[in-house]
Amino acid sequence: MPKISDDSDLRIIVRDVRKRFVLRHTHSLKESFIALLRRKKLTTTFDALHDIDFEIREGESVALLGFNGSGKSTMLKLISGVLRPDQGQVLTRGRVAGLIEVGAGFHPDLSGRENIYLNASILGMSRSEVDERFDDIVEFSEIRDFIDTEVKHYSSGMFVRLAFAVAIHCTLDIMLVDEILSVGDEPFQRKCLAKIRELQTQGKTMVVVSHDLDTVARLCDRGILIDRGRVAFDGPSAEAVAAMRASRS
Amino acid sequence: MIPSATPRGFVEPGHGAGLLDVFRRRYLLTLLVRKEVQVRYRGSVLGWLWSYVKPTAQFIVFFLALGVFLSQNARIESYPIYLFSGLIVVNLFNEAFGNGTRSLVDNAALIKKIYLPREMFPVSSTIVAFVNFLPQVLITVVVCLFVGWHPTVPQLLGVILAMVIIVILATGLGMLFGAANVSFRDSQNVVELIALVVTWASPVLYTWTTVRDAVPGWLLTIYQINPVTTAVELMHAGFWYPTTGEQLPLPPNLAMTSAIALLISVAVLLVGQFVFRRLEGRFAQDL
Numbered sequence: 001m002p003k004i005s006d007d008s009d010l011r012i013i014v015r016d017v018r019k020r021f022v023l024r025h026t027h028s029l030k031e032s033f034i035a036l037l038r039r040k041k042l043t044t045t046f047d048a049l050h051d052i053d054f055e056i057r058e059g060e061s062v063a064l065l066g067f068n069g070s071g072k073s074t075m076l077k078l079i080s081g082v083l084r085p086d087q088g089q090v091l092t093r094g095r096v097a098g099l100i101e102v103g104a105g106f107h108p109d110l111s112g113r114e115n116i117y118l119n120a121s122i123l124g125m126s127r128s129e130v131d132e133r134f135d136d137i138v139e140f141s142e143i144r145d146f147i148d149t150e151v152k153h154y155s156s157g158m159f160v161r162l163a164f165a166v167a168i169h170c171t172l173d174i175m176l177v178d179e180i181l182s183v184g185d186e187p188f189q190r191k192c193l194a195k196i197r198e199l200q201t202q203g204k205t206m207v208v209v210s211h212d213l214d215t216v217a218r219l220c221d222r223g224i225l226i227d228r229g230r231v232a233f234d235g236p237s238a239e240a241v242a243a244m245r246a247s248r249s
Numbered sequence: 250m251i252p253s254a255t256p257r258g259f260v261e262p263g264h265g266a267g268l269l270d271v272f273r274r275r276y277l278l279t280l281l282v283r284k285e286v287q288v289r290y291r292g293s294v295l296g297w298l299w300s301y302v303k304p305t306a307q308f309i310v311f312f313l314a315l316g317v318f319l320s321q322n323a324r325i326e327s328y329p330i331y332l333f334s335g336l337i338v339v340n341l342f343n344e345a346f347g348n349g350t351r352s353l354v355d356n357a358a359l360i361k362k363i364y365l366p367r368e369m370f371p372v373s374s375t376i377v378a379f380v381n382f383l384p385q386v387l388i389t390v391v392v393c394l395f396v397g398w399h400p401t402v403p404q405l406l407g408v409i410l411a412m413v414i415i416v417i418l419a420t421g422l423g424m425l426f427g428a429a430n431v432s433f434r435d436s437q438n439v440v441e442l443i444a445l446v447v448t449w450a451s452p453v454l455y456t457w458t459t460v461r462d463a464v465p466g467w468l469l470t471i472y473q474i475n476p477v478t479t480a481v482e483l484m485h486a487g488f489w490y491p492t493t494g495e496q497l498p499l500p501p502n503l504a505m506t507s508a509i510a511l512l513i514s515v516a517v518l519l520v521g522q523f524v525f526r527r528l529e530g531r532f533a534q535d536l
Contacts, residue, residue: 083533084263
């Protein structure tokens with residue numbers, strides 16, 4: 001079969017992407033109508049991202065770097081499909097699991113076991129895939145004794161451990177990680193990082209957003225620095241971190 | 250390579266196949282429904298009995314006010330069955346529609362963070378309402394058997410058709426109003442208003458013959474092509490009619506209005522899906 005240029009090992013393509021947020025100032029029909037009568041502006045727009053172009057290959061680990069409000073979380077949401085670009089194209093190959101926020105789909109009134117199944121399934125797992133991973137998830141979270149207890153009775157540490165365990169075991173081809181490298185106590189963090197490394201050696205593609213620059217630089221080989229919605233640097237992660245620190249010091 | 254072409258094997262994230270995706274991910278759908286069913290009455294002593302307290306209270310109030318005080322009970326044979334069989338299908342509609350409309354706002358936390366087919370939420374609301382509805386049908390069946398019930402096969406198929414019409418209609422409307430509710434929370438108030446009107450705009454408490462005698466023909470036609478009215482009449486045809494001496498007639502054109510009602514429901518579902526997909530791109534931003 002002929003290969004289509006050199007796209008065969010790409011996982012994520014971001015082409016000329018612009019994301020514009022429209023902030024509406026009204027939240028009911030009445031308010032909209034009054035604002036219209038008074039000729040007030042109904043909305044203001046701002047561009048969270050513009051002219052973003054990059055490609056990520058299979059097995060790459062990429063850190064998205066930037067200060068608060070730079071647009072890196074928006075970029076992650078575009079890759080996961082939660083948001084859609086206003087211009088340009090985001091393309092992914094393979095199954096994407098988003099750890100956009102650990103525990104987003106957890107319900108406090110369900111037991112740990114029920115939450116594992118619900119969340120893994122939300123993240124795209126089939127029933128048999130969850131069955132397969134169930135013991136590993138429980139093992140990793142270290143809460144076997146409480147697995148049939150309602151999650152609302154968990155301590156915050158237990159909750160985060162369970163949520164992270166589910167998320168990390170639902171890794172498919174592409175994994176999106178947002179600001180979750182700081183969960184749990186130190187031994188647990190070390191365990192998480194070890195697990196992420198293991199996934200990297202398995203050839204999973206990873207896009208990581210974190211403010212913990214040193215950890216992220218160690219974890220990823222490549223860094224993309226986003227500054228006010230534009231790519232300011234794309235290259236080795238250590239250099240990206242240096243560029244980021246230099247830009248605001 | 251053309252710059253804007255999609256290379257083989259790639260997909261645009263966030264662009265799903267709508268309702269089809271919901272059925273492709275049936276397992277997630279069953280889990281969401283089970284969660285909803287489990288969580289709903291957690292922490293209450295009566296639990297799921299609460300979902301029977303409401304129709305029972307409603308039934309008693311209507312039966313006393315209309316059946317006894319306004320003597321519908323004397324006018325309509327087996328009035329309790331007439332009332333209850335219509336009431337439960339209208340409640341199914343109102344619950345599925347109302348919960349479907351609120352479902353997206355209620356699940357905002359999830360929608361903003363993880364991509365999954367968002368149609369999942371209105372659809373699971375309808376299924377939860379249906380799960381709640383089935384035992385009420387069972388009660389109706391038991392009562393009917395008790396008073397002597399001799400339904401024909403078409404009448405029983407009519408009951409199933411009534412459920413199909415309501416499920417499709419409520420899902421479609423839930424998607425339509427739910428999508429609108431993301432931007433304009435007025436939508437859920439409109440739905441409450443509709444719920445109020447629907448109970449009275451269908452022959453739940455009175456018979457269609459009183460409408461026929463009071464309004465001109467064209468208005469009766471409009472009244473009858475309301476899919477909820479048709480569903481109520483199909484319930485009457487299945488449960489109430491076979492328990493009576495068949496003195497009061499069913500609408501003669503019920504087969505035709507059923508076909509129209511089914512078509513309208515499917516059309517509403519398609520419109521709902523279309524509008525939902527148009528607005529979906531903004532859900533994560535606007536919630």
